[in-house]
Amino acid sequence: MSDPALSGIRVQPGLRDRRISADYIADSMRDAILAGELADGAVLNQVSLASLFGVSRVPVREAMRQLQAEGLIETRAHRVAVVRGLDSDRIAELYALRSVLEGWVIELAVPQLDADVLAVAHDLNEEMRQEVDHPLWLALNARFHRCLSEPSAALTTLELLGRLRQQSERYVRLWSRSPGLHRTEEAYAEHAQIL
Amino acid sequence: MSDPALSGIRVQPGLRDRRISADYIADSMRDAILAGELADGAVLNQVSLASLFGVSRVPVREAMRQLQAEGLIETRAHRVAVVRGLDSDRIAELYALRSVLEGWVIELAVPQLDADVLAVAHDLNEEMRQEVDHPLWLALNARFHRCLSEPSAALTTLELLGRLRQQSERYVRLWSRSPGLHRTEEAYAEHAQIL
């Protein structure tokens, strides 16, 4: 397959599947929204975005179409698009939906789980118990769930869960300033029970 | 807030959010894909589509971005887009995911259900028992689930379920030529049990 004479060459990631401007813009905007840098209701002017990214409005519009399909922004014909905020009901729903799906994919994965995976999951959970920094804790949590659910091979669901996690983390970050609210101990107990 | 003197006026749906070409094209293409008129792997040439819809390539590209985000087509930079097929594993997953979510939203809705809704659901289920035409049966099935799950007010999940139903029906239609496979009696029993 690959020519050994060329093994010294490192293919730059992102060169193989060269992203077009619209992809790059969509990714950047998604990151900004999920990181909270673009607040709910923030106005997304096509001209401003185009000049910000140094492109014309065409790829910006394509990126916005995608974000709209993902539910991150709201667009109406002939009006400026805005970042879509979620009310508390919807956030709660997102969390509930996520935990339902997480439970389900782990169930699916159970027959495929071996001792190694369980050991990794156990270690991650112990690490989480020690971790006090909330963003880091979240990252560990995501890894814990991923390692237990990936063997399920339920690709569509895993992809969906990834999106749900991102979306809900968007709000966790805002809440993480009020440390009393984290249910880290509960999560630990739940995880232990799963294991 | 709203002027009571105007309460008699019915705002026409579709007038408020006038669709632009890209929306129209996306809807048309989605319908065609889900109806099976565009087979898996069918090539989606931008120029052809543009002339088919009588527009330029710009709105066609936007529509395709949206369909890509919905998982209905596959696009790669500088190559033609194709309709995305699902293998049997993925179809099975879609079904399983759908039934998990349908169960969950109905659970959520239970506290909100009153006798009227239950009566409607019961009638629908009886109708389904008599219905021999498979596409009509599917429509009844969708109505049955919708009437029981809408009171849950879990908007995100309901929207997601709508998409999943559409996607899985795409394959049900192909299977509906082999009448032995329908599990209509099982479904009836399940529904009765739910009620």
Added chain:
DNA sequence: TCGTGGTACTCTGTATACAGTCGTCACTTC
């Protein structure tokens, strides 16, 4: 003071034009 109409301006939606990439096929070379 409130509502109405008009006007200028901003922004979006789309057509068109151009540049760059990919695939194909004939051609060359070994």
Added chain:
DNA sequence: GAAGTGACGACTGTATACAGAGTACCACGA
């Protein structure tokens, strides 16, 4: 014949231009 090379055609990605919808603001009249 197989593999590599170059050229051509088809198609995509993006900039630019233009037309039309929406908005803000102000003057005017009830």
